[in-house]
Amino acid sequence: MMSMPLEKSPLHAPAGRIAELADQCVQCGLCLPVCPTYALDRNEAESPRGRIAIASALARGLAEPDAGLREHLDHCLGCLNCEKVCPANVQYGELLIETRALLGPAPRRPRLLLGLAKRPALLRALRRLGGWLALPRWKNRLARRLPQHSPWRTALLDLPTGTPVAPVRASGNKSEQPRLALFPGCVASIDDAEAQQAAVTLLQAAGFHVSVLPAFCCGAMDLHGGAAATAEQAAQQVRRAWAASGASQLLSVTPGCLGTLRRALPGVSVFDPVELLAARAGSLRFRPLAQRVALHLPCTQINVARTDAALLQLLRRVPELEVLPLPRPPYCCGAAGSHLLEFPARAGQLRDATLRQAATLEPQQLLSSNIGCRLHLAAGIDQQGLHWPSQHPLALLARQLEPSP
Ligand code: SF4
Numbered sequence: 073m074m075s076m077p078l079e080k081s082p083l084h085a086p087a088g089r090i091a092e093l094a095d096q097c098v099q100c101g102l103c104l105p106v107c108p109t110y111a112l113d114r115n116e117a118e119s120p121r122g123r124i125a126i127a128s129a130l131a132r133g134l135a136e137p138d139a140g141l142r143e144h145l146d147h148c149l150g151c152l153n154c155e156k157v158c159p160a161n162v163q164y165g166e167l168l169i170e171t172r173a174l175l176g177p178a179p180r181r182p183r184l185l186l187g188l189a190k191r192p193a194l195l196r197a198l199r200r201l202g203g204w205l206a207l208p209r210w211k212n213r214l215a216r217r218l219p220q221h222s223p224w225r226t227a228l229l230d231l232p233t234g235t236p237v238a239p240v241r242a243s244g245n246k247s248e249q250p251r252l253a254l255f256p257g258c259v260a261s262i263d264d265a266e267a268q269q270a271a272v273t274l275l276q277a278a279g280f281h282v283s284v285l286p287a288f289c290c291g292a293m294d295l296h297g298g299a300a301a302t303a304e305q306a307a308q309q310v311r312r313a314w315a316a317s318g319a320s321q322l323l324s325v326t327p328g329c330l331g332t333l334r335r336a337l338p339g340v341s342v343f344d345p346v347e348l349l350a351a352r353a354g355s356l357r358f359r360p361l362a363q364r365v366a367l368h369l370p371c372t373q374i375n376v377a378r379t380d381a382a383l384l385q386l387l388r389r390v391p392e393l394e395v396l397p398l399p400r401p402p403y404c405c406g407a408a409g410s411h412l413l414e415f416p417a418r419a420g421q422l423r424d425a426t427l428r429q430a431a432t433l434e435p436q437q438l439l440s441s442n443i444g445c446r447l448h449l450a451a452g453i454d455q456q457g458l459h460w461p462s463q464h465p466l467a468l469l470a471r472q473l474e475p476s477p
Pocket residue numbers: 096097098099100101102103104120121124154157158159160161162
């Protein structure tokens with residue numbers, strides 16, 4: 073088997089830290105039933121317990137970082153379902169990030185595509201150009217001419233067909249010192265601009281003042297892809313923008329960014345606006361909407377933001393709206409940051425299983441808070457001819473919001 077050099081020598085930091093984290097695992101196996109990759113392969117090496125054993129062996133220099141072991145680690149979705157159920161409190165998320173950093177950037181990482189995704193100004197200009205060239209009408213035909221495993225094929229298939237809306241704008245009186253700052257992100261600053269504006273509208277209606285940080289990448293895809301140095305540069309940009317904001321709390325409507333933002337800003341309160349809105353739900357009034365909606369709860373909303381219950385509570389305040397959370401398993405839709413670009417077949421299997429669960433609910437639309445999950449699911453909905461519109465739950469709530477008297 074092909075082997076790759078480790079970034080650092082075994083048992084030098086962070087290898088020592090990996091070994092320490094791995095030693096917390098008592099190998100009980102309680103995490104296996106909630107692991108989506110174990111459900112796909114029924115292979116111990118594709119389970120949390122197996123990956124912990126691999127990480128431990130690599131860190132201690134007891135195994136060579138060959139392509140096979142590397143792939144088991146790279147298949148991990150970082151969903152953290154395992155961490156949530158672990159009775160020994162194994163910090164699997166940290167262990168995965170440190171192990172991938174030790175190994176260096178994943179060989180399948182589509183560097184050019186990710187480099188583009190991390191430049192929101194360029195991406196917005198290209199999307200505008202694509203709109204003029206009617207790209208949304210022929211992108212799927214173009215994508216199907218590309219090899220099955222090309223990340224560009226997946227990116228084209230998942231590209232939304234609508235025109236991007238204007239970037240999010242701050243709320244309220246500019247002379248007032250903002251206490252909340254919204255982080256727009258990179259791809260989300262374009263494809264979740266509507267949800268971000270919805271968050272600002274809802275927070276303003278609930279009595280908050282919100283400022284908006286510049287749009288840039290938080291570094292999540294680099295951090296999870298083993299590109300530690302690039303992730304650190306992004307973290308430094310987060311810290312500079314945060315320091316300049318004068319705010320006391322940072323918000324993101326994209327649960328997938330929260331963990332990376334928290335890591336960049338230790339000691340800062342970084343959370344999903346749903347938490348604040350649920351706490352002031354009594355000040356928000358909604359118009360009725362007679363619809364049945366399927367609610368997809370991203371892993372990061374459940375395991376990092378931990379706002380799944382608060383979101384349900386908010387949505388259930390819309391009169392006549394029937395909100396049905398998607399049954400699980402599967403425990404992940406397969407998007408998982410850049411996983412859908414690196415392993416499109418595996419991501420497609422998890423998405424098909426998620427959409428089969430959604431179909432049992434016979435929804436009129438599908439809601440999901442994470443932009444990566446929503447684009448991935450929307451492409452599957454389109455390919456299967458299901459005709460369910462999809463949107464961020466906050467976009468639905470802002471549309472139904474009664475204007476203040
Ligand atoms: S549940 Fe925790 S302790 Fe048990 S095997 Fe999984 S990671 Fe290890």
